[in-house]
Amino acid sequence: MSINRRTLLVTGLIAAAATSPLAAMAETKLPPNVRLVIGSKSTGGDTYQNSAIVADALAKKLGINVKVDAVGASAAFKALDRDNRGTTWMIFHDQSYLGWLYGQTGYENPFDTYAIGPTVAINPGNAYLVPKDSPYKSMDDIFRAAADGTKIRVAIQPGGVSEIGFSAMKNAAKVMNPGSEKNIVAVNTGSQSDKNQAMWDGLADVINGSIQANEQFTQLPADDQKAMRFVWITAREKTLEQAPEEGMGKTTRADLLKYASPETNVTLDGKQDFTFDKEFFFLFNKDMDPAISKKVSDALAEIYKDGEIQKRQKAAFFIPNYLPTDEAQSHLKEKADTYKKVIEDITSS
Numbered sequence: 085m086s087i088n089r090r091t092l093l094v095t096g097l098i099a100a101a102a103t104s105p106l107a108a109m110a111e112t113k114l115p116p117n118v119r120l121v122i123g124s125k126s127t128g129g130d131t132y133q134n135s136a137i138v139a140d141a142l143a144k145k146l147g148i149n150v151k152v153d154a155v156g157a158s159a160a161f162k163a164l165d166r167d168n169r170g171t172t173w174m175i176f177h178d179q180s181y182l183g184w185l186y187g188q189t190g191y192e193n194p195f196d197t198y199a200i201g202p203t204v205a206i207n208p209g210n211a212y213l214v215p216k217d218s219p220y221k222s223m224d225d226i227f228r229a230a231a232d233g234t235k236i237r238v239a240i241q242p243g244g245v246s247e248i249g250f251s252a253m254k255n256a257a258k259v260m261n262p263g264s265e266k267n268i269v270a271v272n273t274g275s276q277s278d279k280n281q282a283m284w285d286g287l288a289d290v291i292n293g294s295i296q297a298n299e300q301f302t303q304l305p306a307d308d309q310k311a312m313r314f315v316w317i318t319a320r321e322k323t324l325e326q327a328p329e330e331g332m333g334k335t336t337r338a339d340l341l342k343y344a345s346p347e348t349n350v351t352l353d354g355k356q357d358f359t360f361d362k363e364f365f366f367l368f369n370k371d372m373d374p375a376i377s378k379k380v381s382d383a384l385a386e387i388y389k390d391g392e393i394q395k396r397q398k399a400a401f402f403i404p405n406y407l408p409t410d411e412a413q414s415h416l417k418e419k420a421d422t423y424k425k426v427i428e429d430i431t432s433s
Contacts, residue, residue: 112375115171118150121164123157123176130207130296134364134402135175138204138384141393145383157183158190164198168371173380175204177364179244181420185427188243194367195417199374201366202381203412206403208319208327209295210362211343212238212249215283216304216311223253223316223348226290230257230267239271239279239288245362246279246292248423249318252358254430256350265430284309295340296401299333316350317343318360326403358426363405363419365412381409 120139124131132154139150150173155163157179164174183191194200220226220236230236238253240246250270258265271288273279276297282288295317304311317324317340324341331337341347345357352358368377387393388406397404407415 112373112379114146114148114376114379115169116148117171118148119163119172120150120152121155121160121172121174122152123160123174123179125154125156127154130209130294130362130402131175131177131364133400134205134207134397137393137396137400137402138175138364141387142380142383145387146379161190161192161198164367164369168369170369170372170376172369173201174198174367175364176367177207177245177362178248178360178416178419180365180367181416182244182248182423185420185424186243186247195413195420197370199368199370199372199377200413200416201368201377201409202384203363203365203405203407203415204384205364205397206319206323206405207294207296207362207364207401208317208323208403209297209332209401210245210249210318210360211293211295211298211314212253212290212316212318213283213293213298213302213312214290214315216302216306216308216313218289218313220289220315221313223350226253226268226315227257227260227264231261231264234267236268236290237271237288238268239273239282239291241274241279241292242270242272245360248360248426249292249316251423251426251430252318252350252352252360255352255426256358258429259351259354280310283312290315295332295335299335303334314340314343316348318350318358319344320359320361321345323361323403326398327401328398332401352422352426360423361403361405363416365416377409 122131122135135152139152143150160174163172180194184193214220238250240250254265254268257268273282279291283291301310301312324344327337329337331340345359350358394404
């Protein structure tokens with residue numbers, strides 16, 4: 085064989101290898117600069133705070149720049165749709181599919197439209213509160229009043245995380261006393277400050293809030309107009325048990341557990357309690373090279389194995405919750421299916 089023929093043969097083999105799927109996967113490089121869009125416009129909220137912790141850890145592990153961009157859900161989804169190169173990633177929470185289930189404008193089925201990536205953390209703080217001088221001391225009191233014909237006004241921000249607990253309340257009322265769910269009515273507001281104001285103005289008997297945002301008001305004396313009291317925390321018991329023992333503010337972890345299942349019951353089907361963990365996870369463009377998302381997931385696995393990110397998350401009252409892509413997808417789909425049924429049952433009542 086001549087040298088020219090050998091050269092051509094070797095060159096051809098190298099070219100063929102380079103175009104094979106395995107070679108392409110091996111040669112995939114992460115972009116040096118990544119825009120991490122989030123489904124919130126606030127740089128002071130839990131989505132930004134959690135995403136910044138994760139972005140910082142990923143940037144150091146992967147040796148790239150990752151910038152969090154708080155653009156809001158609609159703009160974030162559009163940015164993700166436009167970029168299949170892998171330079172735009174997204175972190176959001178259960179609102180991603182709840183917005184779709186509630187039929188909110190700008191939301192599509194994320195399981196069909198995007199590639200769901202790993203989960204990274206839980207905010208265990210989703211809660212419901214009443215005025216401190218309210219006659220309703222517990223969820224049992226609320227359900228009993230609804231069964232007796234009293235209208236219970238619940239301030240929520242419709243179409244997502246804020247509303248799912250309200251839907252669960254109506255569902256529980258329906259399961260325990262059919263027909264009483266009609267007495268649990270929504271007061272549709274906006275941000276947390278709007279929900280708080282609805283309570284203070286006497287327009288709502290119960291409000292959706294959070295441990296982080298509302299705990300300070302639970303410490304006020306009962307004669308203070310702004311004083312509140314927790315009646316329900318939606319997080320699972322095993323999630324809250326991972327929170328710092330000192331809890332939040334002057335409310336210890338043991339105190340918080342009293343408002344969660346199984347101490348506080350909001351039934352799902354008469355046999356088990358409804359629970360809801362607000363989970364944060366990655367979303368990627370559906371057509372992005374899957375090797376990129378795999379590198380992200382593998383890097384996160386190493387980061388969580390190192391253990392430093394857990395300290396930062398817990399200090400900010402997040403519960404570390406890394407699940408690799410496959411587990412995250414099945415877990416989140418199962419959650420979505422459960423809540424879909426709750427929403428459909430209430431809608432049809």
